Amino acid sequence: MTRIKLKSDKYKKARGGGSKLLDIQCSSCHQHLFFYQKDGPGILKRMYLDRIYESINYSNLGNLPLQKIPQLTCPQCHQLIGVPYVYEREQRLAFRLFSGAVSKKVSK
Numbered sequence: 349m350t351r352i353k354l355k356s357d358k359y360k361k362a363r364g365g366g367s368k369l370l371d372i373q374c375s376s377c378h379q380h381l382f383f384y385q386k387d388g389p390g391i392l393k394r395m396y397l398d399r400i401y402e403s404i405n406y407s408n409l410g411n412l413p414l415q416k417i418p419q420l421t422c423p424q425c426h427q428l429i430g431v432p433y434v435y436e437r438e439q440r441l442a443f444r445l446f447s448g449a450v451s452k453k454v455s456k
Contacts, residue, residue: 352401354385370452374422382406383455392452394435394442410441
């Protein structure tokens with residue numbers, strides 16, 4: 349794994365300034381999906397597209413229109429993990445996660 353530089357922007361500051369890098373995996377088959385920057389405390393209900401790192405399929409989707417963004421699925425077992433949507437409060441593209449669809453570990 350290459351060294352990932354976490355983003356520091358208005359969204360991180362609005363959530364208290366603390367961030368952690370999560371290793372996101374499919375909960376069914378434990379396939380590594382990507383790394384995700386989680387800003388602030390709380391559970392993981394959504395994943396913003398601009399916080400996804402080291403993914404062939406899901407990095408750099410933030411500039412696409414919502415209709416062109418694929419659903420979040422596991423490449424190994426094809427389980428549906430989340431669906432793209434616009435988080436209204438911040439007008440940001442994100443994946444709304446299905447409950448229990450991913451497992452996560454804090455990465456160093």
